[in-house]
Amino acid sequence: MSETAIRPKLVAASAGDRLRKAAPLLLAPVMALAGLIAIADPATWLTLTVAGLAMGLMIFIMASGLTVVFGLMDVINFGHGAFVSVGAFVGFTVLAWLAGWTENPAVIMNLAAVFLAILASMAVTGVLGLAFERVIVAPVYGHHLKQILVTMGGLIVAQQLIHVVWGPDAIHVARPQSLRGSVIVFDAVIEKYRLFAVAIGLVLFLGMRHVLRSTKVGLLVRAGVENGEMVEALGYRIRRLFLVVFMVGSALAGLGGVMWGLYNETITAHMGSDLMVLVFIVVIIGGLGSIEGCFIGALLVGLLSNYMTFLAPKVALVSTIALMVGVLMWRPEGLYPVVKAK
Amino acid sequence: MIDRLLSGDRPNSRPLALVLIVIALALAFAPFLFPGTKSLDTAARICIFIVLVASYDLLLGYTGIVSFAHTMFFGIGAYGVALSLSALGASFTAILVGVLGGTAVAGALALAIGLFSLRVKAIFFAMVTLAVASAFAVLVSQLSTITGGEDGLTYRIPRVLTPAFKLLDMRILDVRIDGRLLAYYLVFVSALVLFLGLLRIVNSPFGRTLKAVRDNAFRAEAIGYRVIWYRTAATVLSACVAALAGALLAIWIRYTGPATTLSMEIMIDILLMVVIGGMGTMYGAMIGATLFILAQTYLQSLMGAAEHATGMLPLIPDLVAPERWLMWLGVLFIVSVYFFPDGVVGRLRSRG
Amino acid sequence: MADPLLTLSGVHTHIGPYHILQGVDLVVPRGGVSVLLGRNGAGKSTTLRTIMGLLKPSRGEIRFDGRLIGGTPTPAISRAGIAYVPENMGVFSDLTVGENMQLAATQGAFDATRLSWIKALFPPIATFWEKPAGTLSGGQKQMLAVARAIIEPRRLILIDEPSKGLAPAIVTAMTRALGELKETDTTILLVEQNFAMASALGDTVSVMDDGRVVHAGDMAELSGDAGMQERLMGLSLEVHQ
Numbered sequence: 001m002s003e004t005a006i007r008p009k010l011v012a013a014s015a016g017d018r019l020r021k022a023a024p025l026l027l028a029p030v031m032a033l034a035g036l037i038a039i040a041d042p043a044t045w046l047t048l049t050v051a052g053l054a055m056g057l058m059i060f061i062m063a064s065g066l067t068v069v070f071g072l073m074d075v076i077n078f079g080h081g082a083f084v085s086v087g088a089f090v091g092f093t094v095l096a097w098l099a100g101w102t103e104n105p106a107v108i109m110n111l112a113a114v115f116l117a118i119l120a121s122m123a124v125t126g127v128l129g130l131a132f133e134r135v136i137v138a139p140v141y142g143h144h145l146k147q148i149l150v151t152m153g154g155l156i157v158a159q160q161l162i163h164v165v166w167g168p169d170a171i172h173v174a175r176p177q178s179l180r181g182s183v184i185v186f187d188a189v190i191e192k193y194r195l196f197a198v199a200i201g202l203v204l205f206l207g208m209r210h211v212l213r214s215t216k217v218g219l220l221v222r223a224g225v226e227n228g229e230m231v232e233a234l235g236y237r238i239r240r241l242f243l244v245v246f247m248v249g250s251a252l253a254g255l256g257g258v259m260w261g262l263y264n265e266t267i268t269a270h271m272g273s274d275l276m277v278l279v280f281i282v283v284i285i286g287g288l289g290s291i292e293g294c295f296i297g298a299l300l301v302g303l304l305s306n307y308m309t310f311l312a313p314k315v316a317l318v319s320t321i322a323l324m325v326g327v328l329m330w331r332p333e334g335l336y337p338v339v340k341a342k
Numbered sequence: 343m344i345d346r347l348l349s350g351d352r353p354n355s356r357p358l359a360l361v362l363i364v365i366a367l368a369l370a371f372a373p374f375l376f377p378g379t380k381s382l383d384t385a386a387r388i389c390i391f392i393v394l395v396a397s398y399d400l401l402l403g404y405t406g407i408v409s410f411a412h413t414m415f416f417g418i419g420a421y422g423v424a425l426s427l428s429a430l431g432a433s434f435t436a437i438l439v440g441v442l443g444g445t446a447v448a449g450a451l452a453l454a455i456g457l458f459s460l461r462v463k464a465i466f467f468a469m470v471t472l473a474v475a476s477a478f479a480v481l482v483s484q485l486s487t488i489t490g491g492e493d494g495l496t497y498r499i500p501r502v503l504t505p506a507f508k509l510l511d512m513r514i515l516d517v518r519i520d521g522r523l524l525a526y527y528l529v530f531v532s533a534l535v536l537f538l539g540l541l542r543i544v545n546s547p548f549g550r551t552l553k554a555v556r557d558n559a560f561r562a563e564a565i566g567y568r569v570i571w572y573r574t575a576a577t578v579l580s581a582c583v584a585a586l587a588g589a590l591l592a593i594w595i596r597y598t599g600p601a602t603t604l605s606m607e608i609m610i611d612i613l614l615m616v617v618i619g620g621m622g623t624m625y626g627a628m629i630g631a632t633l634f635i636l637a638q639t640y641l642q643s644l645m646g647a648a649e650h651a652t653g654m655l656p657l658i659p660d661l662v663a664p665e666r667w668l669m670w671l672g673v674l675f676i677v678s679v680y681f682f683p684d685g686v687v688g689r690l691r692s693r694g
Numbered sequence: 695m696a697d698p699l700l701t702l703s704g705v706h707t708h709i710g711p712y713h714i715l716q717g718v719d720l721v722v723p724r725g726g727v728s729v730l731l732g733r734n735g736a737g738k739s740t741t742l743r744t745i746m747g748l749l750k751p752s753r754g755e756i757r758f759d760g761r762l763i764g765g766t767p768t769p770a771i772s773r774a775g776i777a778y779v780p781e782n783m784g785v786f787s788d789l790t791v792g793e794n795m796q797l798a799a800t801q802g803a804f805d806a807t808r809l810s811w812i813k814a815l816f817p818p819i820a821t822f823w824e825k826p827a828g829t830l831s832g833g834q835k836q837m838l839a840v841a842r843a844i845i846e847p848r849r850l851i852l853i854d855e856p857s858k859g860l861a862p863a864i865v866t867a868m869t870r871a872l873g874e875l876k877e878t879d880t881t882i883l884l885v886e887q888n889f890a891m892a893s894a895l896g897d898t899v900s901v902m903d904d905g906r907v908v909h910a911g912d913m914a915e916l917s918g919d920a921g922m923q924e925r926l927m928g929l930s931l932e933v934h935q
């Protein structure tokens with residue numbers, strides 16, 4: 001080998017650069033702290049914080065697919081909410097079939113019923129995602145205006161189909177026995193279901209992180225978000241990868257729908273499109289295409305919404321918009337702008 | 343003369359011109375051609391929606407950006423008039439104050455949203471407007487002490503515009519010449535002026551620049567146009583016109599509430615009307631609004647009949663039930679975006 | 695010359711409304727380095743992108759090893775044995791150096807001898823294996839980009855201006871590395887504005903201007919003929935250094 005003039009030289013990230021990356025991580029704790037100061041009563045604060053985390057994590061589940069789909073193929077799906085609604089209705093149907101299990105006091109039976117409901121709705125919404133991608137999204141690649149219009153049309157049709165199948169009225173969803181009621185922790189009343197939602201949300205987040213960091217598909221997704229052309233030039237079919245991601249994202253939205261249905265105990269055909277407002281806020285705050293940003297954004301929105309519902313209920317939704325405006329003033333492309341090649 | 347009025351933007355197709363003339367004449371003489379409260383109401387709504395949809399087309403078709411806040415601006419205009427009529431009493435001064443106030447608020451809000459979210463990526467705009475409009479709708483129904491909440495506001499309008507006012511003591515073609523008729527012509531003439539004004543805007547150098555920006559923002563920026571300014575200006579203009587349309591609605595139906603002005607359903611209706619009529623054509627707004635509102639008013643009873651007729655078959659009755667018409671519109675919408683992005687106007691033009 | 699590895703005949707490429715390549719004829723013989731020269735905006739990068747299938751040719755034929763590949767999707771072209779080092783290097787800055795290499799090893803695992811050869815060729819690859827590629831310097835990114843292209847044996851490697859923006863010492867090292875790569879059974883199509891590098895490596899040369907190839911011949915002939923250089927390089931007097 002030739003002696004080379006190439007000397008390894010460590011290009012250390014500057015301190016400022018590292019702070020830039022880390023700063024958003026501090027936002028959620030800061031928000032929690034601010035909430036504590038504003039609310040003053042620790043027990044109430046704890047109740048609200050758990051509620052906020054539960055809500056944030058459910059929104060994260062719904063939003064994660066949307067943001068990755070955007071990052072990977074520059075596709076923005078305004079019909080994403082349809083998967084949330086369909087997921088909720090399928091989950092409800094399964095839970096209704098399994099009424100024997102959900103009314104049973106045994107925790108195992110209850111959890112089994114919920115997991116079956118989740119599996120079924122993820123399967124249905126995953127397949128629906130496949131159809132949606134093929135029929136509705138595929139013909140309008142690279143054309144944002146048409147994408148928005150066409151996916152909006154898909155949303156309308158999907159909501160109407162829910163009306164056809166399940167009827168036009170809101171439906172009550174009963175939580176399984178052991179997820180009803182609350183526990184008292186440090187004087188704070190905490191609904192059991194919220195703890196359950198936090199647990200599921202965290203497990204999913206960690207699972208997702210693992211997939212994205214340590215599996216080949218995960219690496220390809222991250223690489224594709226940054227530079228899809230190069231992924232193709234290395235020999236991978238990004239369209240197929242995208243289809244998989246789209247299906248997984250739809251299935252996650254379906255999962256989020258089941259969770260949200262059990263949380264609210266009521267489901268409607270337009271619950272998904274209503275939730276899209278929060279989902280979009282979260283995705284924008286996080287930076288379009290960024291999964292970490294989406295996670296932090298979701299926690300922020302969940303916490304803020306719950307604190308504000310307590311402090312000033314009339315402006316709860318407006319406050320999340322204010323949060324979005326604030327974040328965009330600080331970082332115009334969101335907390336973690338996705339680096340795009342070119 | 344006609345050419346001047348249309349700002350040189352001719353329909354350029356015989357069938358299209360014919361359809362437009364029929365619509366314009368039908369609206370101009372609606373009280374006499376289609377007597378009856380329901381027909382007159384339908385005609386007035388068509389006029390208002392033509393303006394609303396045309397102002398949306400300025401954004402969607404000519405500027406290439408999707409907004410979900412158009413009903414918000416529409417609502418701001420309506421609430422402006424409603425609040426001012428409730429507070430100041432039934433007078434034209436109150437209407438004027440309401441119109442000016444509502445339009446100014448709508449314009450200012452549009453300016454803020456535009457400067458804020460168009461700065462980064464055009465795609466942000468769609469999401470941001472969706473979020474802001476939903477929050478606004480929630481806020482309006484929450485602040486019930488001011489806005490009447492979900493129930494909305496009912497108020498009186500100047501007596502000259504009500505049926506109680508008799509302009510002439512005789513009937514023309516068996517139609518009473520009363521305040522309601524005046525109100526209709528107030529709506530019709532305002533709508534006509536606003537529509538011709540929009541036509542003028544899109545055919546001005548400003549309008550042509552908008553199209554250049556839409557077709558290739560990168561290039562437009564490269565030859566020295568500040569893209570964001572053009573986009574924001576279009577946003578503000580379209581918001582102001584939407585607010586004016588809202589004011590007309592508030593005067594016409596003497597009631598303003600979230601369901602008639604702010605709801606997402608109306609936003610979707612507007613989208614459907616623009617796309618089905620033909621994006622980026624202005625005339626598409628006339629055709630889209632007319633077709634849609636006629637269908638909304640009359641087609642549903644037709645579907646009811648179809649539901650009965652197919653009562654024996656499985657599933658089909660559910661699919662053709664009147665409540666399902668939105669689903670078919672959704673399908674029609676998707677199909678038109680794929681296959682007829684120029685809508686009815688595009689079709690008619692390619693024929694003639 | 696026996697049948698060439700890659701031929702472009704009369705290739706036209708449009709980007710949006712712009713007609714960029716206007717009938718490119720290019721022959722890349724088997725083995726050795728073919729250099730593509732030309733001034734800024736001549737269409738060199740567009741030619742490589744068209745070969746790679748990232749842009750669809752609107753007219754003309756692209757033949758790789760006898761097979762028509764014009765209009766074939768990029769992944770298929772890659773799997774047919776063409777690697778690509780783009781002008782912007784295309785490293786995934788969010789991934790580590792190792793992960794970048796791993797994605798390039800489409801077979802799933804590394805060939806140990808080949809990997810150690812590459813690490814010897816480009817020492818920073820080994821040193822910064824665990825580092826996010828985004829933290830590398832420009833020269834190191836360029837090495838990673840080339841390393842990625844050769845981690846598996848390829849028939850043809852397209853390299854777009856590897857010397858761009860690099861310090862002279864790094865250019866020298868890169869030239870040496872490519873020279874070593876040339877000794878293996880790989881054909882290289884090199885876009886290069888740095889004439890020193892181009893003439894050190896090149897066997898044949900084509901010069902582009904305004905979306906067409908305006909000269910094709912042996913590198914030695916061009917290197918030795920100052921007048922011809924003057925005439926053709928007049929087109930590309932961006933020659934660095």
Ligand SMILES: Nc1ncnc2c1ncn2[C@@H]1O[C@H](COP(=O)(O)OP(=O)(O)OP(=O)(O)O)[C@@H](O)[C@H]1O
Nearest residue numbers: 709710712714732733734735736737738739740741
């Ligand atoms: N995306 C694009 N849109 C419009 N024009 C483009 C685009 N990409 C390239 N061009 C034009 O195509 C022509 C050729 O570009 P290309 O990048 O192939 O040149 P090049 O020879 O590689 O130049 P350089 O030496 O600067 O890299 C240029 O005039 C450029 O402006």
Ligand SMILES: [Mg+2]
Nearest residue numbers: 738739740781
């Ligand atoms: Mg180039």
